[in-house]
Amino acid sequence: MAFKVHVRVVPRAGLLDPQGQAVEHALTALGFREASGVRIGKAIELSVDAASADDARARARAMCDKLLANPVTEDYEVEVEAR
Amino acid sequence: MAFKVHVRVVPRAGLLDPQGQAVEHALTALGFREASGVRIGKAIELSVDAASADDARARARAMCDKLLANPVTEDYEVEVEAR
Numbered sequence: 277m278a279f280k281v282h283v284r285v286v287p288r289a290g291l292l293d294p295q296g297q298a299v300e301h302a303l304t305a306l307g308f309r310e311a312s313g314v315r316i317g318k319a320i321e322l323s324v325d326a327a328s329a330d331d332a333r334a335r336a337r338a339m340c341d342k343l344l345a346n347p348v349t350e351d352y353e354v355e356v357e358a359r
Numbered sequence: 360m361a362f363k364v365h366v367r368v369v370p371r372a373g374l375l376d377p378q379g380q381a382v383e384h385a386l387t388a389l390g391f392r393e394a395s396g397v398r399i400g401k402a403i404e405l406s407v408d409a410a411s412a413d414d415a416r417a418r419a420r421a422m423c424d425k426l427l428a429n430p431v432t433e434d435y436e437v438e439v440e441a442r
Contacts (some may be wrong), residue, residue: 278395282367284402299403299426308422310408312361319367319402320382325393339391343382 278323279332280357285345286317320344329356361406362415363440368428369400412439
């Protein structure tokens with residue numbers, strides 16, 4: 277069965293995020309003064325063939341550990357869409 | 360009150376996503392043959408000062424329309440974290 281999986285990879289808390297800072301400044305310049313603490317990472321969507329949702333999640337986590345995320349500088353979250 | 364907001368910006372369905380294709384090939388090469396349809400976009404986290412969660416969502420959508428997403432090539436989703 278194919279499960280749709282959403283992965284979010286973001287820079288670890290405490291690490292500098294220049295892209296996020298640039299976007300925050302741009303938001304402020306556009307008048308969005310209520311925005312703060314902007315962090316920018318990657319949103320990855322994929323389809324995973326697996327026997328169960330738990331299995332799909334485990335495979336997606338393995339993909340993050342091996343390729344999708346840098347364990348030194350990034351945190352990731354995996355969400356499997358309910359069918 | 361400050362609400363934590365997660366924004367996901369991904370290339371529109373049907374549009375070419377070379378970065379996603381490259382990652383899909385790399386996953387296959389690593390043995391993850393169960394992965395397909397990889398799409399890569401931006402994951403944006405920010406804090407929004409607003410009177411209510413609905414208000415925070417509306418402001419975040421305005422930010423997407425004005426700056427965070429390209430309406431021609433990208434779709435976005437806004438999630439406000441429950442407090």
